[in-house]
Amino acid sequence: MRILATLRTALRALRRNKMRTVLTMLGMIIGVGAVIASVSITSGAKQQVEQQIAALGENMLLIFPGSFSSSGARLGWGNWHSLQLEDALAIQTQLQGVIAVSPENRTRTQIIAGNQNWNTSVQGESPEYLQIRQWPLTEGEMFDAQQVRTAAKVCVIGQTDVKELFPNEDPLGKMIRIRDVPCQIIGVLQAKGLSPMGQDQDDIVLVPYTTELKRINREDWLDTILVQAVSQAAMPIVQQEITSLLIQRHHLKPDGPRDFLVRSQEDIAEAATATARVMSVLLAGIAAVSLVVGGIGIMNIMLVSVTERTREIGIRMAVGARGGDILVQFLIEAVTLSIIGGGIGIASGMGASRLVGSLTHWPTLTPVVWVVIASLSSAIIGVISGFYPAWKASKLDPIEALRYE
Amino acid sequence: MNPVIKLEDIRKTYHTGEVDVHAVQGISLQILPGEFVAIMGASGSGKSTLMNLIGCLDRPTSGRFDLDGIDISTLDRNALADIRNRKIGFVFQGFNLLSRTSALENVEMPMLYSHQHIPAQEQRRRALDALELVGLAQRADHYPNQLSGGQQQRVAIARALVNQPALLLADEPTGNLDSQTSIEIMGVFQKLNDQGITIIMVTHELDIARYTKRTVVLRDGRVVTDEAVQNRLRAETELHNLREAQQAIKLTS
Secondary structure, eight states: OOHHHHHHHHHHHHHHTHHHHHHHHHHHHHHHHHHHHHHHHHHHHHHHHHHHHHTTOSSEEEEEEOOEEETTEEEOTTOSOOOOHHHHHHHHHHOTTEEEEEEEEEEEEEEEETTEEEEEEEEEEOTTHHHHTTOOEEEEOOOOHHHHHTTOSEEEEOHHHHHHHOTTSOOTTOEEEETTEEEEEEEEEOOOOBOTTSOBTTSEEEEEHHHIIIIISOOSSOSEEEEEESSTTTHHHHHHHHHHHHHHHTTOOTTSOOSEEEEEHHHHHHHHHHHHHHHHHHHHHHHHHHHHHHHHHHHHHHHHHHHHTHHHHHHHHHTTOOHHHHHHHHHHHHHHHHHHHHHHHHHHHHHHHHHHHHHHTOOOOOOHHHHHHHHHHHHHHHHHHHHHHHHHHHTOOHHHHHHOO | OOOSEEEEEEEEEEEETTEEEEEEEEEEEEEOTTOEEEEEOOTTSSHHHHHHHHTTSSOOSEEEEEETTEEOTTOOHHHHHHHHHHHEEEEOTTOOOOTTSOHHHHHHHHHHTOSSOOOHHHHHHHHHHHHHHTTOGGGTTOOGGGSOHHHHHHHHHHHHHTTOOSEEEEESTTTTSOHHHHHHHHHHHHHHHHTTOOEEEEOOOHHHHTTSSEEEEEETTEEEEEEEOSSOOOHHHHHHHHHHHHHHHHHHO
16 A cells, blocks of 8 residues: 555665665676676577587487407497397387387498599488488488388488589489499488587488498498487387397396497487586576675665664654554665666676677577576565664664654 | 543653653643643653653553543554554654655655555645645745755644644744744744644743643643643734834844
């Protein structure tokens, strides 16, 4: 009922002492501003990494061959030819939650087109590879199951190869030679950019895995098996099932050492965003400290203000203000200080992060949830730091307060 | 007629340290509507304590106090604040206006704490009416530091009147004013009293008390004299005399 009038009184009191009001707010402005600015910068970086990881594929699991002990010397992951084509086919046919599998064997080799040559990554894959990696073609088409069966001499090439080998012409239908195997280009991949690790993902030539295994690389093991699970929710189960199946197929002890490794996209994402998460925790700490400091500033000024205005409080009480009215008046003053300070802080934090972002070309992003958190905590800090001074004011004896000089 | 103030054997004792101070020791007093009473006494006579009790700023240790028919002695802090708001208008020695707040806003202030909501326009209208009553309507937008002492006290009187209280309570209202302004302020009080407003005024100046209708003299916390004012002064007459005297000085000099 009297809130509006009390709010007006509070605002007038704040206007009266402009310099003091601004200095008091400065604590909140700097605190909230620093938080918003750093959150915006880390969120932008985190979002970029997450986008890159999402671009790896959809609901994707990767199976790598395992480590191997040779005469006591233990070799690292990936050095043992423990993954066979049959493993990939078994995963495809026996596991429920799996919708696509691509047995991958890759090699870096020289490819030649006309009088141009280029060293690139040649990968044997299944036709489902594009679906797993969410990778559309710009023209032509992917090889099909029939071409896999016949180990057809066809390939799909990435944008980097197009640029290097066919700078001024349409590559579709042209022939390239991969280790003396002439292959016809039947499709061109869309540009995908850099991987989270900074590799050029467009520097790639895809061939049917049979062509790779029988004609080009002449190996009988796989470097990776790509698996797509039916849904995000199914991924842990599928991961478990693959592990069990491979333990069984490789005749391993269930608890013993394994000769393969199953990694989900989440595992990779988690590793890549771990730094960002540490940063976030650190920021939350800084935020808490700076907001507490801002709150102490407000409480300090409110205490001074109550003492300074003891007589005003006495007058108000004499004409009929209740203790509660005085409490609300000073509380509103404190909350107004902190909310306006917080608001300016949010705005300047966003401004500062955009400025840093445009100077450094970092992506920045201010999550709405953080704006809400910052506003709420400003208000809460106002209430907390304003309550004691306001309570003190409301408990004044009107006779004493009127006599105060 | 029901009395505005009815005190029955009011006592107030302060417990300060080892000695109890009996500031008011059994005062019984009735003040009827339309009265204009001066409460007088030397410092330490208990007049300030009595003032605070009548003003509902403090509660008596014992005794019964009815204000406008309401028993005050049992009310709590908040109820007392509401009584002050509705029933009492305060005028202080030091004016006690809010600085950097216009005269109009000062007068509006008690209405902020009214029990029922008063729309802003109505507040403004009532405040202007009150300022009109004390002859300061044209200074409504002035700030206290732009007004003379007498004008400030008029604003304070307007503020005291704005909630149409049953009682106007003035504590040494002329204490900070020169003699001519003092008479002017007494003129305002007399005019208001003529309109039926009950006024209680604490003062230690005898000549100021002579503008009222009744004087109550306290000593050691008790009423020693309570009588009607003989040879009551009228502010207009006194002001007229004063002006003539001033002119006479100018004529002779």
